[in-house]
Amino acid sequence: xxxxxxxxxVPFCRRKCNYCDFVSxxxxxxxxxxxxxxxxxxxRLRAARLGGKAAIGSIYLGGGTPTCLGAAAIESIFExxxxxxxxxxxxxxxxxxxxxxxxxxxxxxxxxxGVNRLSIGMQAANDTELRFLGRGHTFRRVVxxxxxxxxxxxxxxxxxLIFGLPGQRLKDWEKxxxxxxxxxxxxxxxxxxxxxxxxxxxxAVAAGAYACCPEEEAREMYLMAIDCLTxxxxxxxxxxNFALPGKECRHNRLYWVGEPYLGLGPAAHSYLEHRRWANVxxxxxxxxxxxxxxxxVAEEHALxxxxxxxxxxxxxxxxxxxxxxxGFAARFGRRPEAVYGREISRLVAQGLxxxxxxxxxxxxxxxxxxxxxxxxxx
Ligand code: SF4
Numbered sequence: 001x002x003x004x005x006x007x008x009x010v011p012f013c014r015r016k017c018n019y020c021d022f023v024s025x026x027x028x029x030x031x032x033x034x035x036x037x038x039x040x041x042x043x044r045l046r047a048a049r050l051g052g053k054a055a056i057g058s059i060y061l062g063g064g065t066p067t068c069l070g071a072a073a074i075e076s077i078f079e080x081x082x083x084x085x086x087x088x089x090x091x092x093x094x095x096x097x098x099x100x101x102x103x104x105x106x107x108x109x110x111x112x113x114g115v116n117r118l119s120i121g122m123q124a125a126n127d128t129e130l131r132f133l134g135r136g137h138t139f140r141r142v143v144x145x146x147x148x149x150x151x152x153x154x155x156x157x158x159x160x161l162i163f164g165l166p167g168q169r170l171k172d173w174e175k176x177x178x179x180x181x182x183x184x185x186x187x188x189x190x191x192x193x194x195x196x197x198x199x200x201x202x203x204a205v206a207a208g209a210y211a212c213c214p215e216e217e218a219r220e221m222y223l224m225a226i227d228c229l230t231x232x233x234x235x236x237x238x239x240x241n242f243a244l245p246g247k248e249c250r251h252n253r254l255y256w257v258g259e260p261y262l263g264l265g266p267a268a269h270s271y272l273e274h275r276r277w278a279n280v281x282x283x284x285x286x287x288x289x290x291x292x293x294x295x296x297v298a299e300e301h302a303l304x305x306x307x308x309x310x311x312x313x314x315x316x317x318x319x320x321x322x323x324x325x326x327g328f329a330a331r332f333g334r335r336p337e338a339v340y341g342r343e344i345s346r347l348v349a350q351g352l353x354x355x356x357x358x359x360x361x362x363x364x365x366x367x368x369x370x371x372x373x374x375x376x377x378x
Contacts, residue, residue, distance in 0.1 A: 003057030003088055004272070005254040008077060009265030010066040011035065011283055014100055018134030018204075021196040023267040023281050024064040031283065035265075036073055038287045040080050042264050045295055047084035054262075056085045058092040058251035065121075067101040071109035078113055092250045094119055094158075099137040099145040107145075107152035117249070118149055119158040119189075125179035126172055129165055134200070139179065146183045156247060158187035163225065164218035165193055166210035173221045177228045186247035190225045191240050192218055219368040226367070239318050239362075239370055256315045258308070258331075266296070274303050305332065309339055314374035317353075322361025336360060343376040 012027040012035070013020075025031065047054070059081065066074060074095065081087065094117040095110060102120075110118070122142045124130050130138060142159075149157055159180050163173045180188055195212060196202050204210055213221075226236050234242035238256065241249065254261050255271075263270045266286040268279045277300035280286050289296040303311070309332050316323035329335045337344060344360065347353040352366035352373050366373050 002259060003055040004085075005058040005060065005251045005259070005261035006056050006081065006085070007060045007062060007251070007261055007263040007268055008039070008066075008081075009263065009268040009279075010061060010063040010069060011266050012068050013063065013065040013098070013136075014068055015136050016134070017136075018132070018201040019193060019195065019199055020134075021194075021199055022064065023283075025283060027065075027068045032069055032073065034287055035283065036069075036076065038290045039077065039265055041290045042296065043080050043084050045290070045293070046262065046264065049295065050262075053084065053086045056081070056087045056091060058254065059087070059094070060251040061095045063096055065098045065101055066095050067097040067106065067110075071106050071113070074110065074115075075113045092117055094249065094251060096121070097145070098135075099141040102145040102148060104148045104152065107148050107154070111153045116154075117156040117158070118154050119160060119187075120145055120149070120185075122159040122180060122183075123162045124165075124172075125176040129168065129172065129176075132165060133162070143183065146185070156187070157185045158189060158249070159183065159185045161188060161190045161225075162193050163190060163221040164213040166205065166213055168213060168217075168221075170217065170220060170224065174224060174228070177225060181229070181232050187241070187243045187249060188229060188234060189241050190222070190229075192222065222368050223364075226364075236320055238320065239367060253319075256318045258312055258315065274308065276301050276303060308332070309334075309336075310377050313340065313377040317360070317362055317373060318370070320361065320367075322356070322359040325355075325358050325360055327358075340377060347373055347376060 009023065011023050011025055012032055013024045014027055016024065016026065061074065061077070093115050095115045096119045098121045120142065123133060123135055125139045127138050146157065161176055161180055195205055197206065205212060229242040230236050234244060236242050237248050241252070260272045261270060262272060263279065266279055266283050267281040270277050277297050279296045280289060280298040286296045312328055312331065313323060313336060323336065325336055344353060348355065351363055353360060354363050362370055362373060
């Protein structure tokens with residue numbers, strides 16, 4: 001088995017953003033303490049199930065806002081992981097952070113604990129937009145957080161950005177892109193705002209308080225991000241992700257190339273030995289199941305070879321480098337053209353896919369509507 005990526009979901013935030021449909025609860029010390037004990041027990045159970053000390057090549061603490069746990073709790077998670085797994089030298093260790101939870105001491109402690117990649121939720125450079133999103137920080141706080149992170153020794157920073165807000169204009173988004181670039185991050189993720197019905201923003205939109213950003217404008221903002229960030233030297237390596245050379249996120253790449261990862265914590269997903277499973281989402285259920293000595297799995301699915309081929313295409317095509325036709329054939333014993341010949345020909349004729357030597361990849365036209373392409377392979 002190749003080295004695993006380890007994802008740990010920390011389900012707490014200082015406050016809930018207006019658009020958030022992630023599994024996250026308001027931070028509460030007692031709940032966080034129970035979560036940490038449960039996570040430790042889940043690590044024990046999972047490590048025992050895997051047998052031996054499985055090798056780990058990347059660790060990603062996501063959420064939620066892992067940094068609202070504080071440095072000591074995060075260090076204890078790493079200690080526990082190291083006790084039950086073999087964390088390989090050079091492992092990429094990412095922690096997601098929101099600016100309102102960061103301070104110089106916490107950042108120094110995280111860096112000392114071995115965290116070598118920090119992903120900061122900036123989202124926008126405009127405080128009116130940040131308030132609209134219900135974020136708990138100003139742009140000034142983002143700038144401070146980046147300065148503190150650099151002083152603490154971090155040399156690999158990601159900034160998360162969101163575009164397509166109701167009422168957002170192209171020039172507002174351009175300002176966010178420019179301010180993000182001025183902070184000099186090694187990596188930028190740019191996501192189209194998804195409006196989920198069961199969120200305060202979703203309900204406000206349903207009640208007619210705001211109109212969604214028109215699709216055409218969101219498309220222009222996305223293309224602006226590609227042009228602006230690539231002109232600044234970032235490589236657009238995945239639909240929503242941009243990195244300076246060599247700074248692509250190694251952990252997230254696992255999801256797109258079909259390599260194994262183990263997810264721990266509520267709602268975490270795993271992919272290992274041709275199986276996918278998801279943990280229960282509710283924190284209470286998660287804690288109760290693990291306290292009863294059970295793995296907190298809500299659903300598990302053994303993938304058929306046909307499903308794995310489908311995934312290899314629709315996940316692999318997320319990478320702008322595309323899918324290697326010979327690599328696919330080596331993995332599955334059949335070339336993509338033999339399995340999806342009709343779909344590939346149609347998408348090539350529509351200008352959504354192109355073939356370059358051994359690679360099949362999305363065209364620029366397809367990037368904003370990539371789901372249309374992916375649907376052809378599902
Ligand atoms: S910081 Fe992220 S996870 Fe937390 S509430 Fe906001 S969007 Fe949700």
